[in-house]
Amino acid sequence: MQDSEPSAPPAVPPWRLLLGYVRPHRWALLGGAVLSLMTGAAGLALPLVARGLIDDLQHDRAITGALLAMSALVVANAAIGALGGYVLRYTAESVVLGARRALVSHLLRLRIAAVDRSEPGDLMARITSDTTLLREVTTDSLVGIGTGGLTLVATLVMMGVVDPVLFAVTLGVVLGAGTVIGVIVPRINRASRQAQNAVGAMGASLERVLGALRTVKASGAEHREEQAVHAAAQESWRQSVKAAKWSALAGNTAGLSMQIAFITVLAVGGARVATGAIDIGTLVAFLLFVFYLMSPIQQVVGAVAQYQTGAAALARIEEARQLPAEPATEPAPLPSLGAEPAAVAFENVRFRYADDLPYVHHGVTFTIPPRGMTAFVGPSGAGKTTVFSLIERFYDPGEGRITLDGRDLADWDVSGLRSSIGYVEQDAPVLSGSLRDNLVLGNPGADENDVLRALKTTRLDGLVDRLPNGLDTLVGHRGTKLSGGERQRVAIARALLRRPRLLLLDEATSQLDAVNEAALRDTVADVARTTTVLVVAHRLSTVTMADRIVVMDAGEVRAVGTHRELVAADPLYAELAATQFLAAADA
Numbered sequence: 001m002q003d004s005e006p007s008a009p010p011a012v013p014p015w016r017l018l019l020g021y022v023r024p025h026r027w028a029l030l031g032g033a034v035l036s037l038m039t040g041a042a043g044l045a046l047p048l049v050a051r052g053l054i055d056d057l058q059h060d061r062a063i064t065g066a067l068l069a070m071s072a073l074v075v076a077n078a079a080i081g082a083l084g085g086y087v088l089r090y091t092a093e094s095v096v097l098g099a100r101r102a103l104v105s106h107l108l109r110l111r112i113a114a115v116d117r118s119e120p121g122d123l124m125a126r127i128t129s130d131t132t133l134l135r136e137v138t139t140d141s142l143v144g145i146g147t148g149g150l151t152l153v154a155t156l157v158m159m160g161v162v163d164p165v166l167f168a169v170t171l172g173v174v175l176g177a178g179t180v181i182g183v184i185v186p187r188i189n190r191a192s193r194q195a196q197n198a199v200g201a202m203g204a205s206l207e208r209v210l211g212a213l214r215t216v217k218a219s220g221a222e223h224r225e226e227q228a229v230h231a232a233a234q235e236s237w238r239q240s241v242k243a244a245k246w247s248a249l250a251g252n253t254a255g256l257s258m259q260i261a262f263i264t265v266l267a268v269g270g271a272r273v274a275t276g277a278i279d280i281g282t283l284v285a286f287l288l289f290v291f292y293l294m295s296p297i298q299q300v301v302g303a304v305a306q307y308q309t310g311a312a313a314l315a316r317i318e319e320a321r322q323l324p325a326e327p328a329t330e331p332a333p334l335p336s337l338g339a340e341p342a343a344v345a346f347e348n349v350r351f352r353y354a355d356d357l358p359y360v361h362h363g364v365t366f367t368i369p370p371r372g373m374t375a376f377v378g379p380s381g382a383g384k385t386t387v388f389s390l391i392e393r394f395y396d397p398g399e400g401r402i403t404l405d406g407r408d409l410a411d412w413d414v415s416g417l418r419s420s421i422g423y424v425e426q427d428a429p430v431l432s433g434s435l436r437d438n439l440v441l442g443n444p445g446a447d448e449n450d451v452l453r454a455l456k457t458t459r460l461d462g463l464v465d466r467l468p469n470g471l472d473t474l475v476g477h478r479g480t481k482l483s484g485g486e487r488q489r490v491a492i493a494r495a496l497l498r499r500p501r502l503l504l505l506d507e508a509t510s511q512l513d514a515v516n517e518a519a520l521r522d523t524v525a526d527v528a529r530t531t532t533v534l535v536v537a538h539r540l541s542t543v544t545m546a547d548r549i550v551v552m553d554a555g556e557v558r559a560v561g562t563h564r565e566l567v568a569a570d571p572l573y574a575e576l577a578a579t580q581f582l583a584a585a586d587a
């Protein structure tokens, strides 16, 4: 992961996080675990049946019964094993689904300040690749440690019962191997965590490149960007290989310890048979137990190694879930037709985007009555767009008060507040999907007449006639199939379909042709008759028609008035009008 915000390890230990995800599925998981245990028990019975079979042979008794019992055990074992495997996998997929849904719900409600400091590609990797790792953790680790552990203990108990001396020999070897594996396990965790971070970094690099592929191509930067993505992929590979190395070492240490135990038991057991301390049947049964011990030991070691990978993923998922988010609320109803336009006021607002950044607003104060159009003008970076972000409550002011209809924004339910507002961002994003999807994004209940009216108001009806599938034409990822002017008008139509009591329009800095500009001006004038319209204005045609103009400079309001008043009274405005806006006036 690069410099995105989620970096501090979560305080809750990973096993508790895992149990949290598993809790809703605990009964299914328990069922799968019981079935796994039953296969273990069926396997455990085999050595005992074998001992009986050898005993029968030694005493010239018929072995048909023992052979049938062994066959039945093997078949039952396979059937129960298959069913248990299916139930566990089903449960594990449900755990992954639960984690994905929880994470997606959280990420869509993230506070914009948290998004500002995160890498979208890395967050995406947490939803896709990290959650996938939970599958193995649930089945292999949780169940593996549970059932493998139980089978291991049961096998050891049986061994102790069969012959305590050989049991002590076996236990010594197992404990030695356990110590070595205990040293290896934290290394698996570290490498897994770094591998997952690298996958996140790769997602972030890819998102950066694919999000601006035209600029990357135009800048001839494909090669450099390719290197960055490759470097992240290489790092993920390196760390995954490292984790695989430690996992393999742990697995083989377990296997080796079992072989050592087998040879030792054979030697010590042989001596005990020779001295008559135990009979040959007991030795064979014990050797079968040792052989049988191999499976639960490898299962437990594999589970512990797998858990380390899962723990790294769990920690990354939890980091994302700890990012500050807005409360989850039901969508608020949109204002009814003809609802009263809103009044907005800023009272001595001081604001900065983060504690380590300078203030952007140094005590901004203005009052905007309902209805009519207000233009915000000022040099680049004066804090105009920030006014809109604060009204939408994407951020909260550090000091001062912002009110809508005289009520502090902090007292509004966020979705209720936003349902009153239509917001058109400066770069007017269009989402992939059809033109219709884009228009009704903020009002899915809008009917055909509402859509047609919004298209007419924004002079988009001609465009719809030209598109091959009309409103159902796909407009491409980020609206690449539309021109800049069309994207802006689609964004305005989308905002109008919400019947806003307050329209925030961050005017694009790019020039529109004269026809488009006139169309937009008429649209805004129409809307301002029934709605309060705030425009961050970059065009003279916009400011001259405004009912009032708020001049901002360096995070403060310098002056408020009409175009005529301000040209005479405010030197900065006069200069802006003469320089910045003139190009548009000539266009």
Ligand SMILES: Nc1ncnc2c1ncn2[C@@H]1O[C@H](COP(=O)(O)OP(=O)(O)OP(=O)(O)O)[C@@H](O)[C@H]1O
Binding pocket: 116, 353, 354, 357, 360, 378, 379, 380, 381, 382, 383, 384, 385, 386, 387, 536
């Ligand atoms: N998300 C953010 N995080 C940190 N700083 C930001 C963020 N958005 C804006 N800024 C900073 O806040 C200051 C004001 O930005 P703002 O977008 O409000 O200016 P503006 O007056 O709308 O400018 P322009 O006319 O160029 O759009 C700028 O210095 C900008 O760098």
